[in-house]
Amino acid sequence: MCGIVGYIGQKNAQEIIVGGLRKLEYRGYDSAGVAVLTENGLAHDKAKGRLAELEALLEVKPLEGTAGIGHTRWATHGKPSRENSHPHLDEKQKFAVVHNGIIENFLSIKEELIAKGYKFISETDTEVIAHLLADLYDGDLESTVRQAIKKMRGAYALGIMSEYEPDKLIAARLASPLIVGIGEGEAFIGSDIPAILEHTRDVYILNEGEMAVLTRNGIELSVAETGEKIERDIFHVEWDLVQAEKGGYDSFMLKEIYEQPQAIRDTMGSRIDVDTNKVVLPEIKMSAEELSQFNHIYIVACGTSMHAGLVGKEVIEKLVRVPVAVEVASEFRYRDPIFTDKTLVVVISQSGETADTLAALREAKKSGVKVLAITNVVGSSVAREADEVIYTWAGPEVAVASTKAYTCQVISLYLFALYFAQVKGTQSDAQIAEITTNLLELPGKVAEILENPEAIREFANTLTDVTSLFFIGRGLDFAVTLEGSLKLKEISYIHSEAYAAGELKHGTLALIEDNVPVICLATQPDIYEKTVSNIVEVIARGARTLGFAVAGDEELGKTVDSVIHIPQTLPFLSPVLSVIPLQLLAYYASAARGLDVDKPRNLAKSVTVE
Numbered sequence: 001m002c003g004i005v006g007y008i009g010q011k012n013a014q015e016i017i018v019g020g021l022r023k024l025e026y027r028g029y030d031s032a033g034v035a036v037l038t039e040n041g042l043a044h045d046k047a048k049g050r051l052a053e054l055e056a057l058l059e060v061k062p063l064e065g066t067a068g069i070g071h072t073r074w075a076t077h078g079k080p081s082r083e084n085s086h087p088h089l090d091e092k093q094k095f096a097v098v099h100n101g102i103i104e105n106f107l108s109i110k111e112e113l114i115a116k117g118y119k120f121i122s123e124t125d126t127e128v129i130a131h132l133l134a135d136l137y138d139g140d141l142e143s144t145v146r147q148a149i150k151k152m153r154g155a156y157a158l159g160i161m162s163e164y165e166p167d168k169l170i171a172a173r174l175a176s177p178l179i180v181g182i183g184e185g186e187a188f189i190g191s192d193i194p195a196i197l198e199h200t201r202d203v204y205i206l207n208e209g210e211m212a213v214l215t216r217n218g219i220e221l222s223v224a225e226t227g228e229k230i231e232r233d234i235f236h237v238e239w240d241l242v243q244a245e246k247g248g249y250d251s252f253m254l255k256e257i258y259e260q261p262q263a264i265r266d267t268m269g270s271r272i273d274v275d276t277n278k279v280v281l282p283e284i285k286m287s288a289e290e291l292s293q294f295n296h297i298y299i300v301a302c303g304t305s306m307h308a309g310l311v312g313k314e315v316i317e318k319l320v321r322v323p324v325a326v327e328v329a330s331e332f333r334y335r336d337p338i339f340t341d342k343t344l345v346v347v348i349s350q351s352g353e354t355a356d357t358l359a360a361l362r363e364a365k366k367s368g369v370k371v372l373a374i375t376n377v378v379g380s381s382v383a384r385e386a387d388e389v390i391y392t393w394a395g396p397e398v399a400v401a402s403t404k405a406y407t408c409q410v411i412s413l414y415l416f417a418l419y420f421a422q423v424k425g426t427q428s429d430a431q432i433a434e435i436t437t438n439l440l441e442l443p444g445k446v447a448e449i450l451e452n453p454e455a456i457r458e459f460a461n462t463l464t465d466v467t468s469l470f471f472i473g474r475g476l477d478f479a480v481t482l483e484g485s486l487k488l489k490e491i492s493y494i495h496s497e498a499y500a501a502g503e504l505k506h507g508t509l510a511l512i513e514d515n516v517p518v519i520c521l522a523t524q525p526d527i528y529e530k531t532v533s534n535i536v537e538v539i540a541r542g543a544r545t546l547g548f549a550v551a552g553d554e555e556l557g558k559t560v561d562s563v564i565h566i567p568q569t570l571p572f573l574s575p576v577l578s579v580i581p582l583q584l585l586a587y588y589a590s591a592a593r594g595l596d597v598d599k600p601r602n603l604a605k606s607v608t609v610e
């Protein structure tokens with residue numbers, strides 16, 4: 001995930017900024033840069049790769065000055081490269097910008113600016129901000145930034161400076177986190193607390209739509225669009241550095257679970273056109289004709305990514321009526337799959353480096369089959385070798401147990417399925433609009449679930465001595481139970497199995513006896529009654545049941561021992577919601593057993609061996 005550091009004061013800005021960026025290295029990045037106001041004006045340098053690369057450049061040619069901004073980039077729009085790294089500057093190099101997040105309408109702003117003669121040198125959405133500031137500048141940096149913000153849609157945390165007003169830094173926030181630090185005769189900007197913790201523990205946390213103007217004499221907060229002044233209490237940070245890296249959460253996994261509303265919003269980003277309610281995927285290079293000729297899809301992946309694929313299968317088949325087979329990559333590569341010239345292979349990988357997935361991709365390409373990758377890491381092996389790439393913009397995932405990557409993979413599969421349906425004309429505009437409208441509501445609904453974890457925590461606390469449990473569901477609920485079960489066993493070491501609820505009676509029902517916990521998902525209306533019948537079967541054998549139902553369902557609670565409701569949405573979008581409590585369940589079960597949630601035994605984050 002990108003990191004921002006800014007400084008204005010009396011000290012050497014370059015040193016403070018690079019030191020702050022180093023504290024953000026744990027978040028992952030692929031390039032770094034810094035801009036400083038020097039005697040000769042705004043100067044900057046940047047480098048692809050580790051911070052050490054940037055430091056080597058700065059050693060040869062230091063940027064002397066006491067105000068500056070810096071950035072570590074995790075690529076989204078455009079590959080990792082020097083050109084794409086931040087800060088971005090306008091053509092006359094009078095404005096410098098660092099940015100986290102995504103400007104959803106950057107393409108239309110870029111077109112306007114190109115029409116006015118502005119020249120772009122990077123592939124990023126951020127560069128439009130620098131040119132936009134130059135275009136709008138009215139002699140007052142603050143009001144220029146406000147005007148620019150009014151034109152931008154999306155998610156951003158911004159650090160801005162200008163040679164025209166050298167004694168000022170501007171920080172602004174919409175959706176991406178940003179803080180400003182208070183010092184004596186100095187002030188700081190940070191995307192995260194660790195970036196500035198060495199220098200100050202007194203910060204203002206910017207809220208949505210707020211802006212801060214930093215000078216050596218103090219910090220002024222205001223509403224970004226209107227300029228209305230804001231009074232804010234100082235937040236005194238009590239955390240140590242390790243706690244701060246986890247954003248105050250106990251583990252990276254919990255932090256990443258709570259990042260999901262933002263990650264999902266970023267992944268949908270500019271891909272849903274809110275004017276037409278359609279999906280736009282400019283990253284897909286193949287033509288509509290080429291895409292629409294595919295009549296068979298293999299989705300190939302491992303672990304959690306494969307489970308996302310199971311949701312994708314249901315969705316693509318429902319919306320496009322093209323058959324989809326989901327395959328475990330380690331099996332697929334050795335089993336001589338049937339390829340035709342109308343086969344598309346979709347590989348899914350958070351890391352983009354999983355050996356089995358990569359080998360499956362290569363097998364497909366060797367047979368001349370087109371490969372579309374869904375991955376979280378720009379420039380990863382999977383991304384480089386696939387013909388087409390859709391990135392999940394989840395940001396780096398540190399915990400071994402994958403959470404936000406899964407929900408973003410599922411979102412990407414919805415987007416792909418909708419795009420495919422648009423191209424093939426298998427859904428009407430009204431149907432597409434209904435789905436995209438509901439998709440856009442998902443981040444808020446995920447946040448709603450995350451606000452109420454207590455019932456899940458209570459249930460998890462009852463599992464400390466449990467040795468085995470079951471998850472059941474049908475259809476899409478079954479796909480989600482597979483993920484819930486993997487998550488639980490992976491970090492709590494409790495043996496668990498996910499079963500298609502209707503299949504239990506063909507053998508596994510023999511394992512259900514008094515007090516065996518069974519977690520039952522019943523969110524799918526078309527098979528609801530059948531699912532409830534299966535739940536009744538396990539209850540009759542003594543199972544202790546926790547049910548998941550959709551808000552408004554007053555029935556399931558009469559059958560199971562306890563019930564948790566998830567917000568309403570279109571039934572086929574519910575996996576993005578129902579998986580959240582299952583992730584929390586795994587987390588709390590692991591924490592209650594005193595285990596290392598982030599680094600479970602025997603497992604690695606990226607499995608680069610066969």
Ligand code: M6R
Nearest residue numbers: 303304305349350351354401402
């Ligand atoms: O990086 P990938 O998505 O290719 O990784 C695949 C699996 O190794 C991964 O999803 C694994 O199952 C997770 N640790 C599960 O939480």
